Amino acid sequence: MNNDFLTIVNYLERDRGVSREVIISAIESALRTSTSRHLGCSEDDIRVNIDRRTLSVNTYRKYAVSDDDTGPTLISVAKARRVNPLARAGDEVEVPIPATIIGRIGVQNARQMILQNIRKAERDNVVKLFSDRIGEIVSCTVRQETRRRDIIVDVEGSEAMIPARERIPGDRFEPGDTVRAVIQSVRSIEGQNFPAITLSRTSNDFLRALFVLEVSEIADGVVEIMGIARDPGARAKVAVRTHDDKVDPVGSCVGLRGVRVRNVVSELGGEKVDIVRYSDDIRKYAEQALSPAKLSSVTIISEERREMLILVDPDQLSLAIGRNGQNVRLTSKLLGWRVDIKRSDEVMRQQAEENFQNLVAQQIESLSDLLGCTREVAEVLVQSGYLTPEGVAEPDVAYLAESTGFTPEFAASLSAAAKAAMAEGPDDPDGLADPGSQDDVVGQGER
Secondary structure (H helix, E strand, O other), X not given: OOHHHHHHHHHHHHHOOOOHHHHHHHHHHHHHHHHHHHHOOOHHHEEEEEOOOOOOEEEEEEEEEEOOOOOOOEEEHHHHHHHXXXXXOOOEEEEEEXXXXXXXXXXXXXXXXXXXXXXHXXXXXXXXXXXHHOOOEEEEXXXXXXXXXXXEEEEXXXXXXXXXXXXXXXXXXXXXXXXXXXXXXXXXXXXXXXXXXXXXXXXXXXXXXXXXXXXXXXXXXXXXXXXXXXXXXXXXXXXXXXXXXXXXXXXXXXXXXXXXXXXXXXXXXXXXXXXXXXXXXXXXXXXXXXXXXXXXXXXXXXXXXOEEEEEEOHHHXXXXXXXXXXXXXXXXXXXXXXXXXXXXXXXXXXXXXXHHHHHHHHHHHHHHHHHOOOHHHHHHHHHOOOOOHHHHHOOOHHXXXXXXXXXXXXXXXXXXXXXXXXXXXXXXXXXXXXXXXXXXXXXXXXX
């Protein structure tokens, strides 16, 4: 038995977690490829057999038996009968060839192919073992940190990676440290150089898994997590509800003296966690999510577009929005709605301004109709304080021209039109009795 060969196979089987048959098959495949390349023939013409008990390596090349051996794949009957005494023309025989025929370069190529095949077998084993465990939290040991700040870890004897983007800001690990993370994905892509298992500490699933570990009511299904919104390393909101009226979902997650949520926060490196009571009523849900801020009102702008407007008193605005908008941003993620927060007094002021503008527009329209003038002229009159025909007719023409910027002649025609409108009164359904004089007003626009 080849003791060195046996030692290598046993090492790979023990430390790589790859079965003995897979290792030997990988070596056979690599030797067959290297030999065929060295001899310049097809892989189908080469057979490599490693005895499973003694680990002795035997290599054969297939030839077609012919009356002569002029071709590269042909062998004469005389030579073939040295291998098989019964060989005849048209048969196929396997001629033993020395394993060392591939040379130094062939050995190096074979070595690379063996390692590639073993790595592929390792990855296939990992995919098979962990593909059904996505979303599960695991404890792993840190091996090293790459230049890109990815963390290579060991998970139950398999290699995994926590990418830099999946690390919580502020995470600091040294080789040998134990860290917990959630299995995010398990995949094997031909030619990829990174581990098949990807772990995460920033995903919502990681926070969910931590609460399952810490809160027995969640693990038993009495309390259910309805939604999670995270700003990893800074703050998170977790919405919960109970399926048993006797169980307080928020209190269950907080724990006695806050011990449960404190354990979660510790694992997250100090990330603050708000426990929110879930409600089917989106208004109440929003109030709970923005707590402790007190809301003045919650108005649904559009259920189809999932938009809402929330009004708060001025002293509650900064609390509702949060630092850098974090509170309202997380609330929006948690609810799945676009949340717009405004001060109640600001909205009232805007509404008052809109009402005033509407009133002014109506007054302009009314004055334009009564005086028979253009809207532009009526707008100048209203902006100058002349809101009614009485107001236009009362001052003398010189003052009217000076205050509005119109020419004296045009001011005189406006004053006449206003007096005519007053004389008509409300009994004239058309508004003006002297169309001619009104046409003169409409036709003038000079100031």
